Amino acid sequence: MDVSTIVVSYNTAHLLPEMMGKLEAASNGLAVETIIIDNASSDTSVDLIRAQFADCTLIVNPSNVGFGRANNQALPLIRGEFVLLLNTDAFVCPNSLAQTVAYMRANPKSGILGVKLAGRDGQLQPSARFFPTPWNAFVHRAGLQKYFKGTGMVDSENWNHQSAMQCDWVPGCYFLIRKTVIDQVGLFDPRYFLYFEEVDLCFAAKKAGWDVVSFPDVTVVHIGGESAKSDGAITKSGRQLQALQIESELLYFRKNHGAATVLADVVLSSLADLLCVFKQFFKTKNQQAMSSYFQHTSLMWTLFVRTRWGSTPTR
Numbered sequence: 001m002d003v004s005t006i007v008v009s010y011n012t013a014h015l016l017p018e019m020m021g022k023l024e025a026a027s028n029g030l031a032v033e034t035i036i037i038d039n040a041s042s043d044t045s046v047d048l049i050r051a052q053f054a055d056c057t058l059i060v061n062p063s064n065v066g067f068g069r070a071n072n073q074a075l076p077l078i079r080g081e082f083v084l085l086l087n088t089d090a091f092v093c094p095n096s097l098a099q100t101v102a103y104m105r106a107n108p109k110s111g112i113l114g115v116k117l118a119g120r121d122g123q124l125q126p127s128a129r130f131f132p133t134p135w136n137a138f139v140h141r142a143g144l145q146k147y148f149k150g151t152g153m154v155d156s157e158n159w160n161h162q163s164a165m166q167c168d169w170v171p172g173c174y175f176l177i178r179k180t181v182i183d184q185v186g187l188f189d190p191r192y193f194l195y196f197e198e199v200d201l202c203f204a205a206k207k208a209g210w211d212v213v214s215f216p217d218v219t220v221v222h223i224g225g226e227s228a229k230s231d232g233a234i235t236k237s238g239r240q241l242q243a244l245q246i247e248s249e250l251l252y253f254r255k256n257h258g259a260a261t262v263l264a265d266v267v268l269s270s271l272a273d274l275l276c277v278f279k280q281f282f283k284t285k286n287q288q289a290m291s292s293y294f295q296h297t298s299l300m301w302t303l304f305v306r307t308r309w310g311s312t313p314t315r
Contacts (some may be wrong), residue, residue: 003083003101004078005083006032006074006085006086007019009039012043015088016048016049027035067197068192068194071187083176089222103217105223110211129158129167139151142175143276163216166213167213168202193249194248243303245304246300247301296303
């Protein structure tokens with residue numbers, strides 16, 4: 001088996017036929033198995049999978065266990081040399097799987113590979129990313145990028161999109177990883193319910209000596225936020241469930257950088273919110289915007305306490 005593809009499904013029945021059809025066209029002669037984990041969808045996802053994709057292995061969860069934990073359920077079933085984690089809102093182009101596997105085989109130090117991402121409108125999305133730090137998170141949230149141009153922003157687009165290149169981490173919507181890397185460092189840490197799973201995994205892989213590569217010869221159309229928006233309000237900029245994003249951020253910093261970094265993240269984030277409030281007050285006096293910054297700070301400190309300085313997940 002060349003590739004084991006893992007798909008976590010959550011209330012995206014409207015996307016599954018297109019996603020699965022494009023995945024089949026992308027294989028180009030490779031031996032591919034597909035494992036689908038449904039995270040207690042309330043739409044027709046399970047019935048659709050059973051009716052139209054009976055050749056796939058299906059795991060149906062009675063409750064939503066989270067993205068990383070759902071992917072981990074496929075581990076005992078994996079037979080492929082490579083493992084592709086594919087979102088239901090990510091649509092691959094013809095031959096993309098064959099091309100990315102060929103690159104990995106030609107570059108044995110490449111442990112994880114991502115691709116160029118674009119929206120339906122062709123707008124490029126950040127595909128090669130820097131690791132998050134309390135400092136770059138502060139600069140981004142406070143809107144101070146023009147004053148700190150040397151800071152590597154998580155979602156920086158100042159990358160060469162013309163050739164394959166090493167980076168810190170790649171988004172999990174199309175995430176090709178060697179099975180040998182999984183055997184060495186594991187798949188996703190179950191402490192993350194949603195968000196930061198792939199950041200954490202790339203950090204572990206690079207620490208173990210593997211390269212993380214962004215491969216721009218392949219473009220994947222990625223919508224983003226389709227599962228998240230069925231579960232609550234998503235942010236306008238990141239299309240994320242804010243509480244889950246904040247919690248995972250705290251858990252990531254505590255695990256990989258220690259308690260002092262978690263505290264620095266919370267303090268700097270609060271300072272960024274305060275700066276944004278001042279800017280709103282003196283420029284637009286937008287009460288709703290100012291309130292949202294105070295709410296963000298309150299939520300961050302609440303989760304800081306509830307997670308015990310980022311050491312324990314809440315769900």
